[in-house]
Amino acid sequence: MAERTIIPFGPQHPVLPEPLHLDLVLEDERVVEAIPQIGFIHRGLEKLVAKKDFQQFVLVAERICGICAFGHSLGYSETVEALMGIEVPRRAEYLRVIWHELSRIHSHLLWLGLLADAFGYENLFMQCWRLREYVLDIFEATTGGRVILTACKVGGVEQDIEDGELAGIVRVLDGMRAEYGELLRTFLKDRSVKSRLVGVGHLTKEQAHEFACVGPFGRASGIEEDIRLFGFGAYGDLSNFEPVVSQDGDGYARSEVRAREILQSIDIIKELVEKIPAGPIDQKIKDVPAEGAYAVSRLEQPRGECFYFAKGNGTKFLERFRIRTPTSQNIAGMVHTLQGCDLADVPLNVLTIDPCISCTER
Amino acid sequence: MGSFHLAKMSLRNAFKKPATKMYPVVAPTFTSRSKGHVANDIENCIFCGLCQRRCPTHAISVNKDETSWAIDRFSCIQCLSCVRICPKKCLSMAPQYTLPATEKSTETFYKPEQAAMSPVNTERPE
Secondary structure, rough: OOEEEEEEEEEOOOOOOOEEEEEEEEOEEEEEEEEEEEEOOOOHHHHHOOOOOOOOOHHHOOOOOOHHHHHHHHHHHHHHHOOOOOOOHHHHHHHHHHHHHHHHHHHHHHHHHHHHHHHHOOHHHHHHHHHHHHHHHHHHHHHHOOOOOOOOOOEEEEOOOOOHHHHHHHHHHHHHHHOOOOOOHHHHHOHHHHHHHOOOOOHHHHHHHHOOOOOOOOHHOOOOOHHHHHHOOHHOOOOOOOOOOOOOHHHHHHHHHHHHHHHHHHHHHHHHHOOOOOOOOEEEOOOOOOOOOOEEEEEEEEOOOEEEEEEOOOOOOOOHHHHHHHHHHHHHHHHHOOOEHHHHHHHHHHHHHOOHHHHOOO | OOOOHHHHHHHHHHHHOOOOOOOOOOOOOOOOOOOEEEEEHEEEEEOOHHHHHHHHOOOEEEOOOOOOHHHHHHHHOOOOOOOOOOOOOOEEEOOOOOOOHHHHHHHEEEEEHOOOOOOOOOOOOO
């Protein structure tokens, strides 16, 4: 039996976008066990519900994560709306979904770029991030921010997107789609990409169920679950929605699911822009959350299912706010994929769950 | 399968202008909604203090007696809460970022008739 060595990996490591520490137990070059550790960027944001009132807290919720910033403000707003029984105008729901799907496109493009960077395809990485700029420019034109949008609020959205601007968004996305087709072909068909991804970090459907994997990580192993299927908000008005699923369960399948979801998101935005109703974009809020009332809501973030809980106490401050993020669900699956892999594949396996530690620790 | 799927795009890119701007030689472009810094048209300000109460980071302080309006640029998160609540619409979001500085300070605006008596104070109040 080979001698065992323990290699500390992270929290600061060139391949890791966020601080995750792994103790890798190695036998020669093979990982026998991986022990994850998080807790380097806990900021106590959930506790801030005691300091910021429930309408201001949406700004804090947005700052939980830099990539799914809009998603968290949307999830928080939906939870408080469920808590207080607020009905959001239809146009606001449509605008929310349009912004949310745009952030999914930018999150997946960012991830695809990071993946290309991890297996050493620098050119592909830069092309992915170049396309991502189009989405960030749309954000800046419609909300004023590129990452932190401050577009969502409890009861609706802060600003409208006029019909001319919506048509402009569709034009930009159509132009992007043609360019993205070339990247998609590279990710799915290129020999060098396939040789690095196929069969790496395999996870079967049963294992994915057992570890309760969510989002693209779970869908790449054949789990047909997507919160968008429930039709919350404007998702209910989509004529057809099928989650993107792959059965292979390896790194290639995970990149395929995310790469195809970008096209799906573009289709969703185009359909919603055609159907968007006219009308008000927000609802005036006069009450405060009732004492003892609580609500939960779920949202499909770019990384998977995110679960929100909020409890009121009769004042303008919430009693408790809690999030369960997709990364905390996927870490168990990731640790499993690391067992038995080569040391050189560790960065790739860590990356394929699209870890967002700042969401997880808050 | 096949290789060099990205070659066409790479070649095209080699003969195109860079996707990035050569800042600071080329000035950045802003949209009408770009968030840079909060500007105050102080002549129209009535010093009602709504912006101060609404600010989530307590960056704004309004003094009705001195008719002064001060903002800590380092605390401001450009959330537009003040701009949206302003009853006189004298607050607005200007696209350009404020300049970097070596120490934290607040920027104070005085109503014009008082400006001659009290010079602009950039020190953080004790």
